Structure formats: C-alpha cells, structure tokens
Amino acid sequence: MTQVTTPAGAAGTADDGVMVRAEQVHKSFGSVEVLKGIDLEVRSGEVCCLLGPSGSGKSTFLRCINHLEKINAGRIRVDGELIGYRERGGKLHEMREKEIATQRRAIGMVFQRFNLFPHMTALQNVAEAPVLSGRERKAAARDRAAALLQRVGLGDKLGSYPGQLSGGQQQRVAIARALAMQPKLMLFDEPTSALDPELVGEVLDVMKDLARDGMTMIVVTHEIGFAREVGDSLIFMDDGVVVESGAPREVIANPRHDRTKAFLAKVL
Amino acid sequence: MSSETDTTERARPEPIQAVPVRHPGRWVAVAVIGVLVAMFVHLLVTNKAFNWAFMVDEMFRPPIMEGLRGTLALTVLAMVIGVSLGVVVAIMRLSENPILRGVSWAYTWFFRAVPRLVLAILFGNLGILWARIEFGLPFDRQIGALFGVDDFEARLFGFSALEILTGFVAGMLALGLSEAAYMAEIVRAGIQSVDEGQTEAAQALGLSRTQILRRIVLPQAMRVIIPPTGNETIAMLKDTSLVAFVPVSTELFFQLKAVGNRTFQVFPMYVAACLWYLLLTSVLLVGQYYLERHFSKGFGKSAQAKIRLRGITAEAGGSASEAGR
Numbered sequence: 001m002t003q004v005t006t007p008a009g010a011a012g013t014a015d016d017g018v019m020v021r022a023e024q025v026h027k028s029f030g031s032v033e034v035l036k037g038i039d040l041e042v043r044s045g046e047v048c049c050l051l052g053p054s055g056s057g058k059s060t061f062l063r064c065i066n067h068l069e070k071i072n073a074g075r076i077r078v079d080g081e082l083i084g085y086r087e088r089g090g091k092l093h094e095m096r097e098k099e100i101a102t103q104r105r106a107i108g109m110v111f112q113r114f115n116l117f118p119h120m121t122a123l124q125n126v127a128e129a130p131v132l133s134g135r136e137r138k139a140a141a142r143d144r145a146a147a148l149l150q151r152v153g154l155g156d157k158l159g160s161y162p163g164q165l166s167g168g169q170q171q172r173v174a175i176a177r178a179l180a181m182q183p184k185l186m187l188f189d190e191p192t193s194a195l196d197p198e199l200v201g202e203v204l205d206v207m208k209d210l211a212r213d214g215m216t217m218i219v220v221t222h223e224i225g226f227a228r229e230v231g232d233s234l235i236f237m238d239d240g241v242v243v244e245s246g247a248p249r250e251v252i253a254n255p256r257h258d259r260t261k262a263f264l265a266k267v268l
Numbered sequence: 269m270s271s272e273t274d275t276t277e278r279a280r281p282e283p284i285q286a287v288p289v290r291h292p293g294r295w296v297a298v299a300v301i302g303v304l305v306a307m308f309v310h311l312l313v314t315n316k317a318f319n320w321a322f323m324v325d326e327m328f329r330p331p332i333m334e335g336l337r338g339t340l341a342l343t344v345l346a347m348v349i350g351v352s353l354g355v356v357v358a359i360m361r362l363s364e365n366p367i368l369r370g371v372s373w374a375y376t377w378f379f380r381a382v383p384r385l386v387l388a389i390l391f392g393n394l395g396i397l398w399a400r401i402e403f404g405l406p407f408d409r410q411i412g413a414l415f416g417v418d419d420f421e422a423r424l425f426g427f428s429a430l431e432i433l434t435g436f437v438a439g440m441l442a443l444g445l446s447e448a449a450y451m452a453e454i455v456r457a458g459i460q461s462v463d464e465g466q467t468e469a470a471q472a473l474g475l476s477r478t479q480i481l482r483r484i485v486l487p488q489a490m491r492v493i494i495p496p497t498g499n500e501t502i503a504m505l506k507d508t509s510l511v512a513f514v515p516v517s518t519e520l521f522f523q524l525k526a527v528g529n530r531t532f533q534v535f536p537m538y539v540a541a542c543l544w545y546l547l548l549t550s551v552l553l554v555g556q557y558y559l560e561r562h563f564s565k566g567f568g569k570s571a572q573a574k575i576r577l578r579g580i581t582a583e584a585g586g587s588a589s590e591a592g593r
C-alpha cells in the first residue's frame with residue numbers, strides 16, 4: 001500500500017543537471033518520525049557532504065535514496081526518475097522488485113561496516129554483481145574487477161578474503177565493488193568511521209580520486225577536512241530536518257545556526 | 269647499584285624446574301576404569317552368548333550386504349528429501365507472505381510432533397486409503413457432476429499405491445518428510461545467523477531476492493547449517509533401522525534380525541548391528557570434519573575453532589587448537 005502524498009508542483013524533469021532531487025521526504029519507524037521533510041538537490045558531478053549528530057537521520061535518508069527504506073511522504077528522484085514508484089494518472093504505483101533492483105544498480109552504496117561478502121575473495125566480491133545481473137560474462141567481469149581493484153590500490157590483493165584484509169583495504173574493496181556496477185551516483189555512509197585513524201587517509205584518497213573523476217557523491221561523514229577540501233555543498237542535519245546548508249567552507253567557517261555551531265565545536 | 273648490569277647484558281635466569289602439582293585422584297580414576305574395562309573384556313571373551321565366530325561368519329553374507337546398500341541408499345535419499353524440502357520450508361517460514369508462513373509452521377508442527385516410528389508404519393499402510401494414486405484435475409467427479417456429466421474423469425497418470433507405497437518408498441518418504449521439518453529449523457537458524465548488512469549490501473548492488481539467497485546468504489548460512497546437518501545425517505543413518513517395522517526388507521537391521529530369528533542366535537546379530545552402525549557412523553564423522561573445514565573458509569581460525577567445538581567433531585576430530593589450516 002502506498003501512503004505517499006503528492007506535494008504541490010512536483011515536476012519530474014531530467015536533463016536539468018540535477019542528479020538527486022529530494023522533496024519533502026518524510027520517514028517514520030512506527031510512531032517515531034525520523035525524517036521530517038528533507039529537501040535536497042545534488043547536481044551531476046557534485047560532492048555533497050552530509051553532517052549531523054548521531055541519530056539525526058543521515059543513514060536513514062541515504063537508505064531512502066536507493067529504496068532500502070520506503071518513504072512515507074515526499075518524492076525522491078535520481079537522474080529525473082522517481083525512486084521506488086511510478087506515477088500514473090496522478091497516482092503512485094509501487095514498483096516491482098525487479099524494477100527497484102534495476103534502479104539500485106545505478107546507485108552505488110558504501111557502508112560504515114564495509115559489508116563485504118566474507119566467503120568471497122576481493123576479486124569475487126567485485127565481479128559478482130556484474131555477472132549476476134547479466135551485464136557481463138565472467139571473464140570480462142573479472143578483468144574489469146581486477147582493474148578496479150588496481151585503481152583503489154589493491155592490485156596485489158585480488159585473491160585475499162575480507163578477513164585477511166585491514167579495515168582500510170576492506171573499505172577500498174567495497175568502493176570497487178560499488179563502482180563495478182558503473183553507477184551514476186555513489187552514496188557513502190560514514191565510510192571511515194569504523195577505521196583505525198591511520199587507515200582513514202587511504203580511503204579518503206580513493207574518494208577524492210573519484211570526486212576528481214566527476215562522480216556524483218553524497219557522503220555522510222565526520223571528516224570536516226574532507227568536506228572542506230572535496231565537498232561542493234554541505235548539509236547539516238539534526239533531528240530529521242536540514243538545519244543549514246551551503247558551500248562547505250562557508251558553513252564550517254561561519255555557521256549561522258546554534259546547533260551547527262555546537263556540532264562543529266565538537267568534531268573540529 | 270652494581271656496575272656489572274650497566275655495561276653487560278643481564279645474565280639469562282636459569283629455566284624454572286618446579287615440582288609439578290600431583291593429581292592423586294587421576295590415578296584412582298585410572299585404576300577404577302582399568303578394573304571395569306578388564307571386567308568388560310572378560311565378559312566379551314568368556315560369555316558363550318556372544319558366539320563371535322558365528323557372528324563374524326554371518327555379518328558379511330550377501331543378504332546383509334544388500335541390506336547395507338539399502339540402508340545407505342535410504343539414508344542418502346531421505347537426507348536429500350529432507351535438506352531440499354527443509355530449505356523450501358525454511359524460506360517459506362521467513363517469507364513475508366502470511367499464507368506461506370502458516371503452511372510452513374503447520375508442516376513443521378505436524379512432522380515434529382509425530383514419532384518417526386509411528387510415521388514410518390503409518391506411511392507403510394497408506395495403501396489402505398487409496399488403491400491407486402493418480403494425478404490430474406482435483407475433485408474432477410464433483411466438477412463433472414456440477415456440469416451434469418456423470419463419471420467425469422480428468423486424470424493424467426497414476427500408479428498402484430499398494431505397489432509403490434509399500435516398503436522402501438514408504439520408509440523413504442516417512443524419514444525424508446520428517447527430516448525436512450528438522451532441517452527447516454536448522455536452515456532457518458542458519459539464514460538468520462547471517463548479518464543483515466550482507467543482504468543490504470547485495471540489495472544495494474541490485475541483486476534479486478533469489479540471487480541474494482543463493483549466492484550471498486545460503487553460502488554463509490552453511491557454516492551454521494553444516495554441523496547440525498552432519499549430526500542429522502548420522503541420526504538418520506541410525507533411524508533407518510526404524511523402517512524394519514514398515515517393513516522394509518532391503519535394510520541392514522531387518523536383514524540382521526532375520527538371520528537372528530532364523531538361526532535362533534538373536535544376540536550375536538544384535539551385536540553385529542551395533543558394530544555395523546558404529547563403523548558407518550565413524551565414516552560419516554570423518555566426512556563431517558572435512559565438510560565443515562570447507563565451508564568455514566574465509567572466516568579465520570577462531571571462527572573455525574568455534575564451529576568445530578559446536579559440532580560433534582570436536583570429540584572425533586581433535587582439539588580446537590589445531591583447527592586452523
């Protein structure tokens with residue numbers, strides 16, 4: 001059953017250079033409202049950094065973008081396409097599982113706890129999805145997986161199982177795994193929060209490299225340095241709402257809102 | 269402060285050669301066990317009722333070997349039915365569809381509630397319900413009557429229940445269907461043991477539900493599923509002896525009992541049964557050890573040791589400390 005209400009003037013046009021457009025996104029778990037009307041726009045090729053205290057709904061919002069969570073109201077569009085629903089005659093229709101899977105393939109996701117497949121080698125982790133989705137033959141997928149692992153600096157770890165890799169190496173495999181589906185958007189949920197401090201740099205370097213190549217990215221992070229250096233926009237969330245947004249340097253240097261100030265004082 | 273220690277390396281202290289703690293209790297235990305073992309061996313050797321020569325002579329005869337083949341086939345077939353149907357029932361149980369969940373619950377309830385021996389005998393007598401088992405349109409006569417056609421029959425094929433449902437097939441179905449109920453619980457626990465993040469990562473990559481189950485979740489669940497499945501297989505091997513009462517004649521225990529009854533040497537043949545089942549079970553234990561080692565790859569030494577400890581192979585396959593590759 002769909003309970004998504006139609007906000008006024010929801011226009012779904014692609015080709016305006018906007019990769020992600022969220023309008024009045026609401027999400028509740030039971031009676032608890034976690035997202036209370038999020039509006040956000042990320043342009044193609046942009047890196048958007050999402051900051052906010054723990055429990056403010058950052059992960060939930062990210063998971064709504066690739067429909068791991070169903071939203072209760074509002075609209076999310078990626079590359080002009082409504083996520084999870086089809087609009088027909090002013091009504092929303094739930095998509096079939098297959099169609100949702102197709103949409104997800106265009107959106108890469110990197111998790112805080114890596115979530116690599118522990119029973120597969122690094123190479124198999126990366127090559128699995130392109131083969132299963134029928135996109136590539138095994139040999140071609142393996143070649144490209146090897147090249148991707150090379151690109152994230154793990155050309156010598158193709159045959160290693162996740163359990164044999166350090167946290168930083170695992171997260172780089174996870175990035176390569178997401179890239180293997182050739183997504184047009186990458187979502188990062190605190191990709192360096194589970195890492196030992198000396199391993200954070202190698203993962204951030206890979207992400208900077210991606211940003212330089214023009215990948216559209218939404219990054220939930222507490223790495224203020226990364227946000228300032230790589231981010232094109234910064235969004236500060238608290239308690240399910242966007243409190244403040246703007247150019248990263250601007251927001252970090254002169255936060256306008258008290259909650260932003262308090263948060264930045266803690267993480268800087 | 270002495271000047272010696274400043275200039276040269278400190279001398280290595282002499283190795284500790286302490287007097288070990290004495291365990292007098294252990295020696296008492298060894299003595300008691302020794303006496304009991306001696307008594308048992310004495311019994312085995314001197315008591316005429318064992319009739320060893322007769323037993324060894326009889327226990328490898330062709331009918332027994334045929335029974336042995338039957339027992340092995342029954343074990344394998346019942347486990348194949350049990351595991352495949354068990355996976356299906358487990359997946360139904362975890363489904364979002366309440367009807368599938370209900371059916372799965374009812375199945376597990378029924379087959380876990382009825383003892384296997386009763387089930388086996390019941391299946392052997394199902395021929396009483398139907399002379400023939402036929403496949404086609406269900407309720408065809410009633411549907412025919414609705415449209416005013418008498419004796420309307422829409423059956424594709426059928427066979428005589430008395431031929432099929434006696435003996436081997438009845439035993440196989442009883443054991444296999446009952447096993448599926450236990451396997452379903454084991455598979456369900458295995459699937460639930462896999463971290464939620466695995467499914468999420470696979471969903472985010474755009475894999476379908478079946479692909480995720482087959483390629484990501486089940487292979488990891490195997491680590492949890494394999495040890496109890498090994499135990500189930502061993503239990504199944506022993507439970508095949510129940511179908512001797514269906515009766516199934518191509519079965520080890522039935523054949524051994526038959527020899528005992530025919531020759532009035534019942535006891536030696538029961539001992540022979542013990543020895544045969546001991547041998548077969550030991551072979552399975554070795555197989556279980558290697559299977560578990562295979563399915564714990566990529567999970568590190570401590571995980572492997574833990575799995576080993578949970579399974580029965582901890583006793584058979586050596587200590588947990590040498591579990592690593």
Ligand SMILES: Nc1ncnc2c1ncn2[C@@H]1O[C@H](COP(=O)(O)OP(=O)(O)O)[C@@H](O)[C@H]1O
Nearest residue numbers: 029030034052053054055056057058059060061
């Ligand atoms: N599956 C869920 N069920 C119930 N509550 C949830 C669930 N996921 C998240 N929440 C709640 O939603 C709130 C926001 O969580 P989350 O999006 O993880 O925040 P953040 O990532 O900013 O730390 C938290 O209060 C959390 O307890």
Ligand SMILES: [Mg+2]
Nearest residue numbers: 058059060190
């Ligand atoms: Mg989070």
